[in-house]
Amino acid sequence: MAAETGIPWTDSTHNPWWGCSKVGPACDHCYAEGVDRRTGENHWGSGVPRRRISEQGRNEPFRWQRQADRFLAEHGRNRRVFTLSMGDLFDNEVDPQWRNDHMGVMEATDRLKWQSCTKRISNLPKMAPQNWMPTMEQGPRWPQHIGVLITVVTQAEADRDIPRLLECKHRFGIPWVGISFEPAQEMVDFSRFLHMDGSGLDWIIFGGKSGPKWNDRPFDLDWGYLAADQCEFTGTAFFMKQVAAFRPTDAIIPADLMIRQFPAALS
Numbered sequence: 330m331a332a333e334t335g336i337p338w339t340d341s342t343h344n345p346w347w348g349c350s351k352v353g354p355a356c357d358h359c360y361a362e363g364v365d366r367r368t369g370e371n372h373w374g375s376g377v378p379r380r381r382i383s384e385q386g387r388n389e390p391f392r393w394q395r396q397a398d399r400f401l402a403e404h405g406r407n408r409r410v411f412t413l414s415m416g417d418l419f420d421n422e423v424d425p426q427w428r429n430d431h432m433g434v435m436e437a438t439d440r441l442k443w444q445s446c447t448k449r450i451s452n453l454p455k456m457a458p459q460n461w462m463p464t465m466e467q468g469p470r471w472p473q474h475i476g477v478l479i480t481v482v483t484q485a486e487a488d489r490d491i492p493r494l495l496e497c498k499h500r501f502g503i504p505w506v507g508i509s510f511e512p513a514q515e516m517v518d519f520s521r522f523l524h525m526d527g528s529g530l531d532w533i534i535f536g537g538k539s540g541p542k543w544n545d546r547p548f549d550l551d552w553g554y555l556a557a558d559q560c561e562f563t564g565t566a567f568f569m570k571q572v573a574a575f576r577p578t579d580a581i582i583p584a585d586l587m588i589r590q591f592p593a594a595l596s
């Protein structure tokens with residue numbers, strides 16, 4: 330699927346396949362699974378085949394690449410593209426050829442600002458394309474128009490996955506890395522992953538639960554205030570996405586938390 334999107338931190342989404350398996354608490358009531366089920370099919374679960382979209386759909390980023398001058402003239406920056414919202418880039422059960430083809434499309438469309446998202450950061454070192462790997466002669470070779478977001482919703486996930494993400498940032502030369510702290514499930518202290526010298530996280534996106542079960546668990550704006558304060562202190566970009574998607578969202582975000590910043594590499 331390739332689509333314009335209502336997600337405020339991106340311009341477009343691109344999904345070369347649909348399907349995934351649940352891997353953590355942020356996957357409860359997975360919104361994408363619900364969208365998939367409403368088509369009358371199922372591509373969710375271990376051992377369940379994923380669905381690859383058409384070749385025409387997979388090539389949609391090339392159309393955006395051709396439109397890049399127009400987009401830049403209109404917006405003063407390149408188009409941001411979020412991938413994947415209907416699966417996970419580093420899903421073990423996706424055909425490796427599908428992933429290689431997709432990452433080849435990402436690499437070739439260098440007028441797009443890719444926001445690649447995963448809940449499986451430990452798979453990145455073994456699943457990223459060989460020609461993106463650092464070498465002794467050339468050093469880091471990661472495409473500089475591609476950043477990485479991971480989802481972290483609890484302190485335990487933060488302590489487990491953010492060190493892996495930062496290790497990837499430094500080893501591969503990823504231009505920016507960030508956290509989707511959504512749907513936030515408890516207070517998380519990010520302070521030891523935020524640094525004024527740019528060596529830590531570059532971005533934190535904060536939000537409550539989206540979807541019809543938005544109020545099925547506690548949610549506290551103080552979790553966002555703490556993350557925003559920690560970002561401000563270290564010069565890290567912070568983005569307040571939503572309180573809950575089924576409420577009149579922007580209307581109830583307190584004015585002093587309505588902060589919507591991007592890392593410099595995405596501006």
Ligand code: SF4
Pocket residue numbers: 348349350351352353355356359360361362414415416417448
């Ligand atoms: S990783 Fe993402 S797409 Fe996959 S089950 Fe979890 S929330 Fe859904």
